[in-house]
Each structure stands twice: as C-alpha cells, then as structure tokens.
Amino acid sequence: MFFGLGVLRGLMVTLKNFVTSYFMPPDRGGLFTVEYPEKRLPVIERFRNFPFLVYDKDPENPRCVACEICANECPTKCIYIEKDTDPNKKPLRRPAIFDIDITVCMNCGICEEVCPFDSIYMDHPFEVASSDRLEKLLFHKNDLLKSNDYFHKIRPTHAAAIDARRRAVEEKKKSAAVKPSETGQPPKAQNGGKP
Amino acid sequence: MPKSYTVQNTDLLDTQTLEVNFGPQHPSTHGVFRMFVELDGEVIVTLKPVMGYLHRNHEQIAENLTYLGIMPYTDRLDYFNAMTNNLGYAMAVEKLAGITVPERAQYIRVIVSEFTRLINHLSLVGFLLNDLGAFFTPILYAFREREKILDVFEEISGSRMMCNYLRFGGVKCDLSPAVLETMKKITRNFPKFLDEFEALLSKNEILCMRCQNVGVLPKELAVNSSITGPVLRASGINYDIRKVDRYSLYDRFRFRVPLGRKGDTYDRYYVRVLEMRESVKILEQALQDIPVGEILNPKTAPFAKAPRNFKPPVGEDYGRIESPKGELGYYVVSDGTPQPWRYHIRAPSFINLTILEDICLGHKVADAIIILGSLDIVLGEVDR
C-alpha cells in the first residue's frame, strides 16, 4: 500500500475530464452545460409551469364557466374567481375576474386535473421574473387567456386528445338531443384527456 | 466514542472554551440549521442542534386540504426525493382507503423511487465531498448524472423536482416507450459513471483519513435512537424496509442490502455507493419486465378529477417506505370527511439528526461538519 496512489488516481480522473471537455460530446466527458440565454434546451411537452386559460375562438367567451372548482381545489388557494353578471345582475357562465397569484402558485397542476370544462392548463413559459410583485406577478384574466391554437402549439398531443374528446362529447350531445337544463353538466371525463 | 468530553486544563495555562454558532447562516449546514457548539480549541465539548428555522406548518396545512391537495406539499418535504415522498403518502392513504394499485403502476413506482434513490445518494456524496473541502468537482459530476434523471422525471411528470406524480391507486401519467428507452440508457451507463466517481473518491487517501473512524455510530446507539436508512445499515444492522415490509413489488426483484461494519463516516459514504449499485440492479430488472396495463385503479380514477369526493372510511393508518434517507412514514387519521383529521410524518432526517451530539463529541470542528453531512439531512424534512 503506497501512500498517495489514491490521490494520484483521483487527479487522473479530473485531468481526464479537463482534457475531454475540449473535444468530447457531453455524455462522454465533454461540456455538459448549456449557455442559457443564447442556447436553450427544448421544452419538454409535459413540462408544467403556471396555469393559463383556454378560449376557443373569442377571448370574451372562454371555456371557463367560473365554477370555482379549481379555486377550491388549489392547495395554495392562489386562484380568485368572480362570476360575470349581465346588466340584470343575473350571473353568467363566464368569469368577470380570474386572478392567479403566481407568487403563491406552486405549479402542482391540480387545477388542470380537476377542471371539468378543459379550461385551465399548465403553461410553458418560465421566465416570468419581475421586480414588481404586485402588478406583474398577479396574473389577471387577460394575461391568462390564451387561444386553443397556443395550447396546440405547446402541447400537441395533449391538446389533440382534449379536442377529440370534446368533439366526441359534442356529437354525443347533439345525437342525444339533450335537454337545455343539462348543458352545463361536465362532460364525462375519464383519463382520456391525459397526454 | 466519548459520551462526554471534559476540557483538559494544564496547570500552566488557564484555558476557556469558545462558544460558536454554526449556522443558521453557514455554508455547510445544508440549509438553515444551527449547531450551537462549545469548542476547546478545535475540539467539540458540547453540541446542540437547533432546528425550526424552516418550519412551515406542513402538517397543520395538510389537515385543511383534501387528500389529493396534500400530494404536492409532500414533494416539498425532502426536496431531493419528491417521488419517494409521494409514494409514502400514497401508500398510507391507499392502506387507509383500501385501494389496490395496478401492476404497471407498481412497476412505475418502483422505477421512479429507485431513480430517486440514485439522485439522493449522488447528491449526498457530492455534498459530503463539498463539506470535506473538495472544490465542487464531485458534486458537479454527481449533478451531471442527476440532470439526466431529472430530465426523465420532467418528461414523465412535468416537473423536475416537485413531481406530484403519484395518485392514490396509481400514477398520474403513463410512461411512453421513448422514456423507457431513455431510462434504460441511463441505467446502462450509470455503473460506468460510478466507477469513475469511485476512482476519484473511494481510495483517495485524504478522504479515507478524514472519514475513517470519524463519527462512529455504535449499533446499540443506532437502534436505541431509532435511526433508519443507510446510516443504520452502515452500523451493520440489516434493516431495510424494502426487505422487511416487502411493500410494492420489492419482493419480485433480486437485490442485496449492503451493510457496513464500523459505522463511521466512511461506512456511511460507502454503503450509499453500494446501494446505488444495487438500485441499478433493481432498475434493470424492473425496466426489463414492466408489463402493459392500467396505470390507475379505475375505482379511484374519478377521485383524481374530483378530490373532494374522496372520503376514506373513518380510521387511521400508517404507511411507511424505505426512502433514500431512512424510514419515511405517514400517519393519516380519517374522520370520513375530505380532509384528514390528523396527518403526521415520521421524517427520517429529523430522527437521524438526534444522534448528532453523541457522535460528534470529542471530534474536531471539521469532523462535525462531515458527520452532519454524512447523516444526510434535508432541512425541508427536518423542520417540516
């Protein structure tokens, strides 16, 4: 047992990595880091960040019906919803206020899972840092509303599955000629919407 | 190991002890942990761990949430091992509500929890070496490998560390064949990385000098203070809940439990390296014969959509798993409402930390730091 051989072996490992970092690919001892603002790794489809609301055609009529299920189920209670009303103070099936305090939100994705109207989904952009936490980091309805096309762009397979299911439900409804009182019922959703 | 340490005064010089606070702001207390240390020169005379700086009321918050709503909070207990935290909690609730888990989901659970073990032990070894004074090289090599596993986690659960992936009666999403292939590739390449890592560390004389015979944890003390996990096994006691309880599917896989003989810091380090090798074996087997099938028990699938309807019958249950840090137990009491009536966590880091004073006394300051490092605590779990 020669004192110092282990140290020499360790030194050889770092020297090897020093040398290979100049010409090897990342998985064989090359540089593993990515120079972030210039180069970016592709965002994985299932990646989830803060939520957003989906609208089909018109931002004035989002899929959200202000049922407040997500607000109730949110573990951190970061969602605040108020129903819109018509001039006669009769509540409408759309939100007047839909706020998400993303300083509180912990990106768990439970709102997305519980929403019966396929309305709220987890978003991709993660560079939301701001020095103004009251205005910039409290997302209002207008910040949150994004089109279905956008949803298709960030999560093609998930969105396609959701759309297919929605279409199937619509057709079923049409063929069964449902009574008007039942239109608000959530579409029967099993785990078909999962990507 | 001295039970207590007395200051030796010579006749010539009158010496005094020095009281130092290591932490809460200190580079190597692994978070906001405080050691109140009385020093005789460099030797530790008394040591008092002070905890609670990261207390965030986890259990009380959980008692006001639905059972599903607790799941993302468990990610944040031991933020290195979100998957095993999920698993422990899911198992407790499944026991309470009598839910069975489909086979494919069980396989996925085993796979993710073994990957978690790799992550945890890798980062432990890296941080331990940082505590020993190596300038970030081992930790960055470890994080390089960890990154690959985290990418897989992101692909399957949507988040790298705060996975929130398990559901009662299964898992949230299925593994695609591409992900399985990536997992297989990681598992294949992992032993090669471990060999390199060990060439850098295991035989290194400085590491041996620093770690061997430092912080010896005797068997009796370990058992009496209910230490679990690799720390216990390094002291030579064969107790692995994967083998004892045979929960999930662990009785299907062939793997062995490494045991140390002395219980010093080096054994705690090396047992973890060996455990990583065993985890790789489990992963190889699990990835080989993962079946096709359901990933969520159809009975509980509706509850994922409507957590408020999930009301386990009145009763209590305790679910425990072998988390990478030790026995992670969740005690859940239900009163038939959507919220648990009582929810308690047996956090391995917290209980393993209780022996810190006993094994640090009489050692140098530098030893106390590495002993703390080798106990593998995460303050998110200690303080909850």
Add this chain to the structure above:
Amino acid sequence: MEILDSIFLNTKKIFLDLLGCWLPDWMILLVNIGIIIGVIAVLGPVIMMYLTLLERKIIGRMQNRIGPNRVGIFGILQPIADGIKMFTKEDIIPQNADKIVHFLAPVLMVIPALLAFAVLPFGRGMIPVNLNVGLLFFIAVSSTSTICVFMASWASRNKFSILGGMRSAAQMISYEIPMVLSVVPVILSAESLSTYAIVEAQARWSGLHWFVFTPWGLLAFIIFFLCGVAECNRSPFDLPEAESEIVAGFHTEYSGMKFALFYMAEYMNTFTVSALAATLFLGGWEGPVLPSWLWFFIKTHALIFVMFWFRGTLPRFRVDQLMGLAWKLFLPLTLINIFVAGGYHLISDRNFRVAGASAVLLVSFLLFTVFLNRKYMPEKRRYDLVD
C-alpha cells in the same frame, strides 16, 4: 533568438542610455531601481488578475463546465469586472473590531508577497536584485505573512476568524520547517544561496541537469512544492480559510477592496512559490530554443496548473492530519534527504548512486508512512451484502 532572449534587458538599457544623456549617474541608478519596482508593482496585480481567471477556467473545465466567458472574449475582462465590483463594494468594519489592525492586515499582507518577487530570476540576467542570500530572503519574507493573517483574524473579533487565524499560525510555522529543510540539498549542490547561481548550477546538458532529475531532488521538489501549497493556503491545505468549516476563516469579516487584497496576496504567493519551485528544481529560466524568460513562465505556469488541479480534485485535510503530515512525514524525510544528497555527491559511480539514493528514500518513505503515520493509513474495508 538572442534578441528575443534579452529584449527586456536591452529595452531598459536603451531607455537608461537615453536618459543618461541628460541625467547624472546617481539619478540613473534611482531610475533603474524605480523601473524594477514599477514593473514588480504592476506585475503583481496583473498576475493576480489573470490567475483568478485561469483558475476559474481550469477548474471549470475539470468539472465539465465552461467557466467565465461573459465579459469579453473568453471572459478575459472578467478580472476587471471583478475588480470594479470589489472597488464599489461597501467596506464593512465590524463594530467591535480593532480598526487600525483590521485595516493594516490586508495592506501588510500584500507587501511580503510583492517583496518575494525581488529575488526571482525571470530570465537570463533578469533578476531584480541578485542577493547572495536570495533564497533565505525569500523564505524569511514569505513567512511574515503569518503575522498578517493572524492580525486579520484577531482584529476582526469573529470566532470563525480566530479559528482560522490559529490554524494559519500553526500551519505556516509547521510547514516552514520542512520547506526550508527540503531546500538544503539544493543549496548543498549549488553551493550558493543566490537564486541566480542555483539556476546556473542546473544549466548544463540542456535540462538533464535539473535537480528534479536526481532522486533527492525529486523528493525535495515534491516536499517543497507541497509545503509551498500549504504556505499559500491553497487546497488541500486551505484550512485557514476552510469554507465549509469556518465560513471564510481569517477574512470572514473583510469585504470590498480589503478582501481583494487578501485575494491578491494569495495569488501572488501562488505565483512566487511556483516560480521558486521552478527555479530551484526545474532549472528556472534554463531551456533550449525558446527565450529564457518564456521558459521561466512556462515552468511556473505548469506548477500553477498543478496547484489549480489540486484545488479541483482534492478534499481538505483536517488540522491534526495536516500537522502530522508536516512533522511526521515531511520533516523526517527532508532530514534523511539531506544526508542522501550529501552521500550522493560523495559517490562518483552514477548508476550506483542513483539506485542507492532512490532505494534509501523509498524505504524511508515507506517506513515513515507505515510506522509514524499508521493512524492515517487508509484501512481496508469489507462490506457485507445480505439478502
């Protein structure tokens, strides 16, 4: 090649000759000294600046990272950015600190580091002061930095600082002794204490006569270099500023420019120790083809690279192990080495003396590690794998 070799000397000579047209001789002498002081005073900070960058780059590469590359191409302006940051930082003095000593310590710390440059032979004929006791001067001056470190730690009134200061005092005094003793064979062989004469003694046979190529020279080189690493508080001997244990050791309470001064002293020490090791054992500026000063810098930087390499690889010793290493391994080895070197010069048969000296040194190394340092030898461990 000769032009390149003496380019700096000739430039200075031409400049002084020009001045000689107007100024009296004593003024020329003063200007000459002034130029040397000016060059060293500029060289010190410049060395510190690019060594910090080099270290970060090298260690970054060892860790498969890129290292700093944002400021300027390849990050070459990074040290300047760091300097600006240091200048503009708030200078914090603890309330209960001994303010005068707290201020003096970093300033005094830089002085020995700069003084040590005075006896380094940078190239053929390029030695600032050719002292006949140059080696002694170097060792004497560099050991005074202990006082500054202790001043800093004492004046800060911080317990971590005190711990660092005590460690530093113990470490530097312990490592001084094997460091000096390891140089003795070199002095024996070169028959001079002047660094310039030592280089010239290694000048024959274009490199093969370097002291490092003799058994005693190799051992003395390793010990001298390791002690040098310990002297400038670098990893794996960086106990006085052990980050993971005592926060930042003696400079815990320093910020801004004062902290930068400590940093500067450390890097200048790194340079001077490497340069001296190169001078004593690797033939200094000796070397074929390339100009002498380039050889000097190449050898010095090779040793500096080794220091950075250590830092990127090795964990830190514990304080008692550090002492044990100095007193129980290096000190007896250097003592034996002196006798071996003496015997080496008495015996004329080349093969016999090389073999004999190597054998004696190897056996004594094994004996010392096994008997004196048994407690530090790694144990063989066995692990049970049970089902």
